[in-house]
Amino acid sequence: MKFSRKTLGIPYAVFLLLFVVAPLVVLFYYAFTNGTGEFSLKNLTDFFSDPNTLGTLFYSLLLAMTTTLVCLLIAYPVAYILATSKMKSKPVIIMIFVMPMWINFSLRITALKEILTLIEGNLAFYPFLNSVIGMTYDFLPFMILPIYNTIVKLDGSLTEAARDLGANERRAFMRVTLPLSMPGIISGISMVFLPAMTNYVVLDMLNNSTFIMGSLIGSYFSAHNWHNGSMIALVLLGIICVFTLLTDRGDEKDARTGGALL
Amino acid sequence: MRKIIRCLVPCLVLLFLYVPILILAVYSFTESTQIGDIKAFTLKNYVTLFTREDLRSMIVGTVLLALGSAVLATLLGTLGAIGSFYSKKRISSAMATVNQIPVINADVVTGFSLCILLVVVFGIGKDTYIPLVLGHVTLCAPFVYLSVIPKLKQMDSSLYEAALDLGARPRTALLRVVIPQILSGMISGFSLAITLSLDDYFIATYTKPATFNTISTYVVNATRGSQTEVKTALWALSTVIFVLVILIVLVMNLNAGAAENRNRKEAKA
Structure with missing residues (x-):
C-alpha cells in the first residue's frame, strides 16, 4: 500500500469509534431496554417518577451551583489581583496556585478531611457545607487559571482609555474589564460545574451520605443494574450536552488542556 | 489599605490550599494517629509506606499504568492528529468532534459506558487489565490530540514538500521533518496524559481488576476503613508526592528560565 499521511489517522479513528462512540451507543441501548432486551421506556419513567432520583438531581444541581459560585467569588479576585499586579514573577506565583x-x-481531600474533623468534631453535622468546601478545595485552581489567563492577556490600554474618558475605577472595571474577562469566567464555570455534579468521591470521603448524580451511577453499578444505571448516565450526558452548548464559545475549547500549564 | 487587600486575598487563598497538605506533612513525621495531638517524632510512616506490600504494589501499579497508558495515548493521539490534519475537512472535523466527547464527558459516564461495552457486552474480564488500560487511553488520547493539532497548524507545510523534493521518502520526511516540529506538543500531551491517569478515580473503579488498586481507589477505600497504620502511611505518601511535585515544578521553571536566558543572549549576540 502506498504510504500516505492520511492513513496514519486510521488507528485513532477506529479507536474513537470503538471506545468513544460504541460505548455511547450501548449506553443508549441499555437505557431503553429492559432485562430481557425488549424496548422499554420504564427506565426513563422510573427516573422521572421516583422522588429519590429527582431529589438527587436537584440536590446535585444545587450543590454544583453553590460550589461554582463560591469558586468564582474566590477565584476572580485572586486571578484579577495576580493578573494586574506589577510583579515580575507572575508565572511562578500562578504556578503556586495551580500546583x-x-x-x-x-x-488532598484526605488532608482536608483531617482538618475539618479537627475543626468541626464530627463531619456528619454539616454535610452540604463540607461538600461545598471539599469541592471548592478540589476545583479552585481550575477556576483561577482560565480567568487569570484571560485577564492577563487583556489590553491594559482599554482600561486606561476608559479612565481617560472619565469613567471612575469602579465603572471602568464593570464596563471594560469584567465583560472582557467573561470568556475566562465561562470556561472556569464549565470546568467546575460539571465535575461538581458528578464527582461523588469528594462527598463520600467527607462522610456526606447524600447522593448526587454521579453516586446514583455508582450505586446502580454496584448493584449490577446496567439498565437504570445507563439511564442515569444518559440523563447526565444530556445535562452535559446542554451545558456545553450553552457555554461553548469555540475559542476556549482547550481550557482543560491549558489547565495543566504544560 | 488597597495594597493590604491586594496582598491579603491571594495569601488567604494560598493558606486554604496549602495548610491541610502542610499540616498533614508535619503530622506524618509524628506518632500521632489524629491531627491535633502532638506526639514524638518518628519515621515509621515512611518505613511502612515503602515496606508494606499492598502499599508498594499500589504505588508501582499506578505509576506503571500511567506510563503505559500515556505512551499508548501519545502514539494514538499523535498519529490521529497527523492523519486528521491531512484529511478532508469533513473527516477531520468529524474526528475533532468525536475527540471532544471524552474531554467534555463526565468521567463517571465514560467509565460506566466503557465498562458496559467491554465487560457486560463483550465479556472481557476485568482481570485481564484490558478494560482498565483501554479506559485510561480513552481518557488521555484526546488530550494528546488536542496538544498536537495546534503544532501541526503552526508548522510550515512547505518544509515537508521540500523534503520530498529533495528526495526524502514520505516516511523519512515525516520522521525527520514533521515529528521534530510537533515534538513539543507530543511532550505536553504525554505529561498531560500522565497527570490525568494519576489523578483518575472513576474510570479505574469501573474497569479495574478487583485485586488491583490505583492510588486514588486505594485512598478512597482506606478512608472508609479504620486501619490507622494505613491512614498515617498515606499521610506520608501525600507528603512524598507533594515534595515530588515541588521538585518537578522547580526543575521545569529552572529549565524555562535557562532557556529564556539563552535566547536573550543569542538575541544580543
Missing part, C-alpha cells in the same frame, strides 16, 4: 492540581485529589 495542588498535580497532587492526587484523594490525598
Whole structure:
C-alpha cells in the first residue's frame, strides 16, 4: 500500500469509534431496554417518577451551583489581583496556585478531611457545607487559571482609555474589564460545574451520605443494574450536552488542556 | 489599605490550599494517629509506606499504568492528529468532534459506558487489565490530540514538500521533518496524559481488576476503613508526592528560565 499521511489517522479513528462512540451507543441501548432486551421506556419513567432520583438531581444541581459560585467569588479576585499586579514573577506565583492540581485529589481531600474533623468534631453535622468546601478545595485552581489567563492577556490600554474618558475605577472595571474577562469566567464555570455534579468521591470521603448524580451511577453499578444505571448516565450526558452548548464559545475549547500549564 | 487587600486575598487563598497538605506533612513525621495531638517524632510512616506490600504494589501499579497508558495515548493521539490534519475537512472535523466527547464527558459516564461495552457486552474480564488500560487511553488520547493539532497548524507545510523534493521518502520526511516540529506538543500531551491517569478515580473503579488498586481507589477505600497504620502511611505518601511535585515544578521553571536566558543572549549576540 502506498504510504500516505492520511492513513496514519486510521488507528485513532477506529479507536474513537470503538471506545468513544460504541460505548455511547450501548449506553443508549441499555437505557431503553429492559432485562430481557425488549424496548422499554420504564427506565426513563422510573427516573422521572421516583422522588429519590429527582431529589438527587436537584440536590446535585444545587450543590454544583453553590460550589461554582463560591469558586468564582474566590477565584476572580485572586486571578484579577495576580493578573494586574506589577510583579515580575507572575508565572511562578500562578504556578503556586495551580500546583495542588498535580497532587492526587484523594490525598488532598484526605488532608482536608483531617482538618475539618479537627475543626468541626464530627463531619456528619454539616454535610452540604463540607461538600461545598471539599469541592471548592478540589476545583479552585481550575477556576483561577482560565480567568487569570484571560485577564492577563487583556489590553491594559482599554482600561486606561476608559479612565481617560472619565469613567471612575469602579465603572471602568464593570464596563471594560469584567465583560472582557467573561470568556475566562465561562470556561472556569464549565470546568467546575460539571465535575461538581458528578464527582461523588469528594462527598463520600467527607462522610456526606447524600447522593448526587454521579453516586446514583455508582450505586446502580454496584448493584449490577446496567439498565437504570445507563439511564442515569444518559440523563447526565444530556445535562452535559446542554451545558456545553450553552457555554461553548469555540475559542476556549482547550481550557482543560491549558489547565495543566504544560 | 488597597495594597493590604491586594496582598491579603491571594495569601488567604494560598493558606486554604496549602495548610491541610502542610499540616498533614508535619503530622506524618509524628506518632500521632489524629491531627491535633502532638506526639514524638518518628519515621515509621515512611518505613511502612515503602515496606508494606499492598502499599508498594499500589504505588508501582499506578505509576506503571500511567506510563503505559500515556505512551499508548501519545502514539494514538499523535498519529490521529497527523492523519486528521491531512484529511478532508469533513473527516477531520468529524474526528475533532468525536475527540471532544471524552474531554467534555463526565468521567463517571465514560467509565460506566466503557465498562458496559467491554465487560457486560463483550465479556472481557476485568482481570485481564484490558478494560482498565483501554479506559485510561480513552481518557488521555484526546488530550494528546488536542496538544498536537495546534503544532501541526503552526508548522510550515512547505518544509515537508521540500523534503520530498529533495528526495526524502514520505516516511523519512515525516520522521525527520514533521515529528521534530510537533515534538513539543507530543511532550505536553504525554505529561498531560500522565497527570490525568494519576489523578483518575472513576474510570479505574469501573474497569479495574478487583485485586488491583490505583492510588486514588486505594485512598478512597482506606478512608472508609479504620486501619490507622494505613491512614498515617498515606499521610506520608501525600507528603512524598507533594515534595515530588515541588521538585518537578522547580526543575521545569529552572529549565524555562535557562532557556529564556539563552535566547536573550543569542538575541544580543
